[in-house]
Amino acid sequence: MEFLYAIFSFLYQFGDAFAFLVLSACGLAVIFGMMGVINLAHGEFILCGAYVSTSVAHMGLPLPVAIAAGSLAAGIAGMIVELVVIRPLYKRPLDTIVATWGISMIVTQGTLIVLGTTMAGSGTPLGSFVVGDYSYSTYRVVLMGMALATLAALWLMFTKTRFGILARATIQVPHVAEALGVNTNLVYSLTFGLGAALAGLAGGLYAPTMTLVPTMGAAFMVEAFVTVVVGGADIFLGTAPAAVVLGLIKATLTSWQGQLAGQIGMLIAVIIVIRILPRGISGKILKERA
């Protein structure tokens, strides 16, 4: 029995790290992995999702509705940003760094000035359960489920729907797609919006468990970029396996030697992966398949 408890506790910790990596990285995998826009404002879309969902929850609506509202708000904000700032920069990926960094600073400081230093949280729902010696938060199991559901939904969307096929076609060979009558501007805009909405979803989901402050997006940035860089351009063949590998390393090292070791281990893993697989895990898989 002791042994089973230990296995459960490890699986829970791994699942927790996995969920955080997947949910922080999904939106960035679409915007950076697929579209090639180096989006340093990723954390601010997360912030947007978190603040909107918490405000909606404070109005008394149920949490799932609040999270959906946060995600939607971030998606709309993403489409506006795409239209105004990103669109002229698709051919200039390095310039997107500066532009999105600027957006990030404006949003962080703007939030501080307009909404103040902090927002009261809505509290983690669902309580806790006990397995063996440890008690666990039930809501974090929901987060693990949401990470898997998000991956599944994205897989269905990009492989089974017309929008998904058009999006992949547009991003791979834009001029051919355009010649075939695809409204590529609309597709770019929707894809960017989707990425931002996914970031907003992460914000909404994690908002009840975190401090709500204007700088909260920064807490997601390292994990998001690391996962996408390790994963490579493909969301399913990249982000998911990358999150498995990094989650495993992080959970193991953190339980063994604490948070610092977990962080160091994760970053060393990234350096090794970039050195051996310059195009990430999905680059390796796709190359072998071809």
Added chain:
Amino acid sequence: MKKNLKSTASVLATLLSVAGGAMAQDAEPIKLGVLEDQSGDFALATIGKVHGIELAVSEINAAGGIAGRPIEMVTYDTQSDNTRYQEFMRRALQRDKVDVVFAGFSSASREAYRPIVNQFDGLAFYNNQYEGGVCDANMIVTGAVPEQQFSTLLPYMMETYGPNVYTIAADYNFGQISAEWVRNIVAENGGEMVGEEFIPLGVSQFSQTIQNIQAAKPDFVVTLLVGTAQSSYYEQAGAANVDLPMASSVNVGQGYEHKRFTAPSLKDMYATVNYVEEIDTPESQAFVERFRAMFPDEPYINQEAENSYAAVYLYKEMVERADGSTELEDVRATLADGTLCYDAPEGEMCIDPKSQHASHTIYLAHVTEDHSIEFPKKWDAIQPYWLGDIGCDLTQEDPSAQYTPSSNPSN
């Protein structure tokens, strides 16, 4: 043409003499530099410090200033960034030529700017609780230190809850040195450290840490978490139903976590503070009233806001005792007899001449299940004695060093 020139010159001369006369009437202001984090990870705890200074300055100016001279604030936002502290400290001392600087939240930022204050032989007030040990003639510390916070808090906790202690601390000089203090005091009182973990600044996910704590089965947890990202710990530990009492020298009194998180995630948190707005004395409530009259939207008046407010009055007292001089030697000389005190909202604060740290009234703040605060205990006039005991005497010599329990002149 020549005549014109002459008349212009005479007009100029008249103007100048008028201006000169006006100058003599209006005494030259005392320049007070303020370097605090008004944006970034620490802003939440430090914007109130700037407001505390602004409140004191407006009160003092309305009552005629310091020795008849008005105070002029020169404020910079250091953005929770250590390099900004160095940049703005140089600018404040070199270009703005301020008479005194009030600077710093994190200990990392204090250690970043302190050599610059030494280099220009300026005077800086550090109005923040910290890990103790700064023995530097250019610094006056009004925040509380470990002998004031831990040697009161830990024996109480061990008596009430038991001897097994687990520390989680922010991984930089503040957390590391504070954890060393905790270790020593726990050992002196016959307790045992069952675990210790250092958390890098900016970490916000604590699932594994929570499990490590549960595995070690402590009687209570000492939380020395810094910055808004790390304070997510409380919500997550609450959600996982850890249900252990907590003790802290920084939380509640600094980041008002009991106001930000939903009850009961901070239930049975004990913090030793020299001030929080819940303190129910007439002086404290009058202070809260004046503060809120000037800053109605202030979310919380924490101990660092009160330290900063009191520091302006302490500085005023020093300059007035030095007959209006703001020269470092004259101002420091007023500390020598140890009678430089101010009746702060918390109670009397006096500056110890040997260490240039302040004595404090220390309140034990207990967060109840509904997140209200009660004060089961209060210690009057706790002296910052440790630096003096280990051989720091700024009236004799100035080592400009920071000492720790394991590295100081007495060992």
